[in-house]
Each structure stands twice: as structure tokens, then as C-alpha cells.
Amino acid sequence: MKIKTKEMASLLISSMSAVAAVAVMFALRQPWLPTLCVGLGVFAFISVTALVIIRQYVAYKLKPIYSIVLSRNVHTQEIRSELKDKHVEQVSDEIEAWAATNDKEIARLKETETFRKQYLGNVAHELKTPIFNIQGYISTLLDGGLEDDLINRKYLERAEKSIDRLINIVSDLDTIAKLESDMLGMQKEQFDIVALTKEIADQMEMAAARRKITIMVKGADNLPSPFWVLADKHYIGQVLVNLVDNAIRYGKENGVARVKFRDMLDRILVEVTDDGVGIAREDIPRIFERFYRVDKSRSREQGGTGLGLAIVKHIIEGHGEKISVRSELGEGTTFSFSLPKVALKDIK
Numbered sequence: 001m002k003i004k005t006k007e008m009a010s011l012l013i014s015s016m017s018a019v020a021a022v023a024v025m026f027a028l029r030q031p032w033l034p035t036l037c038v039g040l041g042v043f044a045f046i047s048v049t050a051l052v053i054i055r056q057y058v059a060y061k062l063k064p065i066y067s068i069v070l071s072r073n074v075h076t077q078e079i080r081s082e083l084k085d086k087h088v089e090q091v092s093d094e095i096e097a098w099a100a101t102n103d104k105e106i107a108r109l110k111e112t113e114t115f116r117k118q119y120l121g122n123v124a125h126e127l128k129t130p131i132f133n134i135q136g137y138i139s140t141l142l143d144g145g146l147e148d149d150l151i152n153r154k155y156l157e158r159a160e161k162s163i164d165r166l167i168n169i170v171s172d173l174d175t176i177a178k179l180e181s182d183m184l185g186m187q188k189e190q191f192d193i194v195a196l197t198k199e200i201a202d203q204m205e206m207a208a209a210r211r212k213i214t215i216m217v218k219g220a221d222n223l224p225s226p227f228w229v230l231a232d233k234h235y236i237g238q239v240l241v242n243l244v245d246n247a248i249r250y251g252k253e254n255g256v257a258r259v260k261f262r263d264m265l266d267r268i269l270v271e272v273t274d275d276g277v278g279i280a281r282e283d284i285p286r287i288f289e290r291f292y293r294v295d296k297s298r299s300r301e302q303g304g305t306g307l308g309l310a311i312v313k314h315i316i317e318g319h320g321e322k323i324s325v326r327s328e329l330g331e332g333t334t335f336s337f338s339l340p341k342v343a344l345k346d347i348k
């Protein structure tokens, strides 16, 4: 027989005790009425006493487990009232569920820890190269290079390039840190995404011209257009800068970087397309990871930090929206993201 509850256990003990008491009364040849009374009395007394003792014992045994589960010192009395209407099996289910949640949490923490270690390692590695380069150029200049007109200017310019690289990495790391700690602090406002994109395209014209690339922004001419969005203008500006910058850096010379807008009822879809090197299918799922680069030397040579797309994804997802990418090797790449649209009647 399986004893599942404290009540069942106490009933069993009291019944056995009553039977034993009745047997003793029979052996002593007592009349049936006192025998019945003694039997009932023993049954009642033992069932109540046994129940109290069993409850106390179970609570005492569970005390260390409850103290671990609740991470504090638990009083036996508290456990007794908690267990009042519970089967022991229910307690065991609850503790198993607690252990499973804890296992999941530990696995998540381990994953975060591995990620943190990798991230720190990557940051150190990324910073090391420009720092060592600067050290090398300065040492050479101090060891006599300063007086050598053939190299002094060249080495200073190279040191400056490495410093620019350091500044870019630190500034991108700073943005990521801010995004991680301040995602809810986004300042959403209504603005015209086409006008913002045109401003950004103007600022990036020089960089595009260096690679003989034309930036084309295709919006509606009859502004205020249907392209008003509700988002953090500063951060969305950064998304556009990063995507257009990539379209220039990975676009082909004499090519075109296009930004198009699509009206999707309650959303605006923004697409940034280039006709450059493209991204291999197996690399696509990884390009949004921090410091992941398909072609490391090309990225560094072009001043890339490997953090641009990680920042873009963070910002878009922080708006509760999605970013996706389509690409064909040698043909070009399109990044598209959505933003909540503001209806014309709601524009303030």
C-alpha cells in the first residue's frame, strides 16, 4: 500500500493501535461496551497525536530544503502551514520544478559568462593591433626616424590612422554599452524618415565619392509624405549611417547605394541596397554578431570595427522591430528594417 498523505499515515497507525487495544481488552475478557469505548478512544487519541507528530517531523525534515529553495532561514511553523493542504508528492513536484528552473538559469548564466569572456577577449584583441602599431611608429620616430624626412611624415600619418581606428572602436563600444544599459531610455518622436535619410546621404557624399559610388534616396516628392515614423531619431540616424557606410565600403566602385521606402499599412519598410561584393549564404546568420567579419582584412582596411551591424540590430530590436538581409555573392546586398508609421491625421 502506498501512503501518500500525512492523514493516511496517521489513520493507519491509529487503526492498528485501536485493533491492538481491542485485542488486549478481549484477552482480558472485558465486556463489549468498555472494549468498544477503549478502541474508539485509542483510535481518536492516536490519530490526532500521530498527525501532529508526523506534521512536525515532515516540516522538520523539509526545513533545510525550503531554506535552500527560498534562500533564507525558514521557521518550522511556516512550513507546517505551507504543507497543511498539500500532499508530499505535490511538494516533491514543486521542488523538481524549482530545480529545473534553477538548472535553466545556471545554463543561461554560464552562456552569458562564456559570451562575456569571448567579448572581452575580442575587445582586447581589437584594441591591441592599433595600439602596437602606434607604439611601433613612435619608437621608430624616436630612434632617429624623426630626422628622416623620408619617413617622419608617413609614420605620423600612419599613427594618426591607428588612433582614428582606436577612436572608432571605443566609440562603437560606448554606443553598445549605452544601448545595453539605456534601451528603455529611447526618446521616440515623430519625424520624416525620408528627410533624415537625405540629410545623412548628403553627409556621406564625400566618402561615397572616394569610391565613385552614388547614393540615391528614393522617397516621395510631395512631403509631408506617408513616410513619417515614430522612433528615436538619433538612433535611427545611426542605423542609416551604418548601413549606408557598409553599402559604400562593400559596394563596387562606380556602383550605386540605394535607400528605398515602402508603405506597409502601419509600418514603413526601409531598404538599403548596394551592388557590391555580397555575402555568402553561410555568413548571413553571423554578420550581426559583435566583431564578426566575413573578410577581416577588407573590413579593417576600410576602417570597419566589426560592430556596426551589431549596433544596428540592437537599435531596431530596441524599437520592437526587425531587420533582415538578402544577399547574392557578387551581385549585392539589401538590408531592410521596419519602423512604426505615423498616419497623416496623427502627425503633430
Ligand code: ADP
Binding pocket: 246, 247, 250, 251, 274, 276, 277, 278, 279, 287, 288, 292, 293, 294, 295, 299, 300, 303, 304, 305, 306, 307, 308, 309, 310, 333
Ligand atoms: P564592419 O565594421 O566590419 O563593416 P559590420 O558589423 O558593419 O562590421 O559588418 C559585419 C560584416 O558583415 C562586415 O565585416 C562584412 O563582412 C559584412 N557586411 C556588412 N555589410 C555588408 C554589405 N553591404 N555587403 C557585403 N558585406 C557586408
